[in-house]
Amino acid sequence: MNFNATLIGEMISFAILIWFSVHFIWPHINKAIEDRQIKIAEGLNAAERAHAELKSADVKVAGEIKQARQQASEIIDKAQQQANQIIEKARAEAIAEINRLKASAQDDIASMAQRARDQLREQVGALAVAGASKIVQREVDASTHKALLDQLAAEI
Amino acid sequence: MASEPTGGLTEYIQHHLQHLTPHTSEGGFWAVHLDSITVSLALGVLFCLWFWLKARKATAGVPGKGQAFVEIVLEFVDGQVKDVFHGDRRVLGPLALTVFVWVFLMNAMDLLPVDLLPWITEKFGVGHFRAVPTADINMTFAMSLTVFVLIIFYSFKAKGAGGYMHELFTAPFGKHPLLWIPNFLLNMVELASKPVSLAMRLFGNMYAGELVFMLIAGLFSAGAGLAGWALYGAGVIGYTVWGIFHILIISIQAFIFMVLTIVYISMAHDHH
Numbered sequence: 213m214n215f216n217a218t219l220i221g222e223m224i225s226f227a228i229l230i231w232f233s234v235h236f237i238w239p240h241i242n243k244a245i246e247d248r249q250i251k252i253a254e255g256l257n258a259a260e261r262a263h264a265e266l267k268s269a270d271v272k273v274a275g276e277i278k279q280a281r282q283q284a285s286e287i288i289d290k291a292q293q294q295a296n297q298i299i300e301k302a303r304a305e306a307i308a309e310i311n312r313l314k315a316s317a318q319d320d321i322a323s324m325a326q327r328a329r330d331q332l333r334e335q336v337g338a339l340a341v342a343g344a345s346k347i348v349q350r351e352v353d354a355s356t357h358k359a360l361l362d363q364l365a366a367e368i
Numbered sequence: 369m370a371s372e373p374t375g376g377l378t379e380y381i382q383h384h385l386q387h388l389t390p391h392t393s394e395g396g397f398w399a400v401h402l403d404s405i406t407v408s409l410a411l412g413v414l415f416c417l418w419f420w421l422k423a424r425k426a427t428a429g430v431p432g433k434g435q436a437f438v439e440i441v442l443e444f445v446d447g448q449v450k451d452v453f454h455g456d457r458r459v460l461g462p463l464a465l466t467v468f469v470w471v472f473l474m475n476a477m478d479l480l481p482v483d484l485l486p487w488i489t490e491k492f493g494v495g496h497f498r499a500v501p502t503a504d505i506n507m508t509f510a511m512s513l514t515v516f517v518l519i520i521f522y523s524f525k526a527k528g529a530g531g532y533m534h535e536l537f538t539a540p541f542g543k544h545p546l547l548w549i550p551n552f553l554l555n556m557v558e559l560a561s562k563p564v565s566l567a568m569r570l571f572g573n574m575y576a577g578e579l580v581f582m583l584i585a586g587l588f589s590a591g592a593g594l595a596g597w598a599l600y601g602a603g604v605i606g607y608t609v610w611g612i613f614h615i616l617i618i619s620i621q622a623f624i625f626m627v628l629t630i631v632y633i634s635m636a637h638d639h640h
Contacts, residue, residue: 218380221588221600222481225607229479232612245436253430 377586384482384582386496387504388489401504408501411473415466441469448627453634460633463518467511468626474502475574475618479611482581502621503574505567512567515629519562522636535639562632566625573621577614584610 388403422438431439445465449457477485477499485499501507523532536555541547587603590596 217600218585218588219481219483219487221603222483222585222607224604225611226479226481226484228604228608229611232608233615237615241437242433244440245433248436248440249430249433252436256429 377583377590380586381579381582383496384486384498384578387498388494388496401498401506403497403499404501404504404507407477407499408470408474408507411477411501412470415469415473419465419469441465445626449630452627452630453637455634455637460630463633464626464630467515467629468622471502471511471570471625472618472622474500474507475622477501478503478574478577478581478614478618482578482585498578500574500578502570503578505571505575508567508571508574509563511570511625512563515566515632516559516563519559519632519636522633526637527639531639562628566628566632570621570625573617577610577617580610581607581614 387399387401389399389401419438422435426435442465445468446457446461449461449464453460480499482499486495486497489495489497498504527535537548537551539551540554541551584603584606587599587606590603591599
């Protein structure tokens with residue numbers, strides 16, 4: 213087999229084919245590759261950014277939680293103080309009311325006892341007079357009973 | 369130029385269609401096509417080394433261009449497998465990748481000038497050399513029969529021996545004993561047609577492509593004088609146009625071989 217210009221012609225065609233590939237085929241593949249690289253780079257960047265944002269958000273959240281906790285404890289303290297004050301005030305009022313009621317009740321009791329005593333005294337006086345008049349009807353010695361009556365009146 | 373008469377075209381083509389075989393085994397069944405074996409092995413090693421190097425140095429960050437290219441190929445193949453096969457892709461994915469890239473590389477040998485490799489090998493005293501392994505029917509059948517073995521293997525694996533036998537005798541017509549034989553015959557035809565169609569399609573396309581290249585190459589030495597130069601120019605243009613068109617063909621054929629491999633193996637997983 214002898215080789216000749218056939219091979220040269222084929223080589224020219226091959227060179228054109230390579231030129232064609234370089235200009236019309238490889239650019240598409242290369243573009244796909246570069247797009248992919250860009251996409252991956254962007255994705256990684258975005259992930260990193262998101263990571264950093266997450267971190268700063270975490271810090272912010274932690275700070276806010278701390279602040280909220282502080283505020284909450286302040287509110288609780290205040291509420292407890294207020295509650296204590298209310299309880300104290302209520303207790304004082306209750307004691308005052310009790311004392312007032314006790315005093316008025318004692319007054320009532322005292323006035324009622326006085327009244328009862330007065331009535332009793334009146335009735336005893338009447339009884340004594342009635343008893344005395346009966347005794348007077350039977351025994352006419354007033355002097356004997358006069359001392360008794362006096363003694364009775366004094367005792368009452 | 370124009371050193372050969374037109375009658376030399378037949379001789380030229382016949383010469384080019386001869387495989388490199390050791391003289392000891394020429395002709396018989398045990399003939400070995402050293403050219404197909406050498407080129408396919410070299411391209412296989414090239415594929416393995418290339419992807420292995422890129423995979424070894426792969427980063428999770430922004431990939432280099434080489435890695436991005438390998439990733440695009442890998443993602444493309446994996447996407448095809450994912451579309452067809454809904455199972456464990458750990459075997460089928462790499463298989464499809466190997467089939468695709470290897471077949472593509474072997475097909476791409478068609479783009480080299482049809483006389484280039486023979487010219488080089490002749491310098492080393494080797495007369496016949498066909499550069500395109502996939503234009504060798506032994507090569508395409510070697511791959512399709514490997515796929516065939518995998519089809520059988522996965523059929524047994526997915527359905528069990530009993531299940532597979534049951535399917536062979538009862539699908540697609542039905543369970544009636546009278547239908548066992550027709551079912552089985554049909555299944556055998558279906559089974560046998562897979563490797564044959566797989567191998568013949570690739571071989572036919574590549575062989576025809578190579579033949580067209582040779583026919584066009586015949587133009588280079590078809591005439592004398594001014595007409596000869598005109599034919600030479602037509603040859604260059606024709607060769608280039610066919611070469612550009614052939615870029616499409618080799619990609620499509622590699623793609624079809626891969627997709628059919630996936631489809632056949634995923635069919636072996638399906639239950640009827």
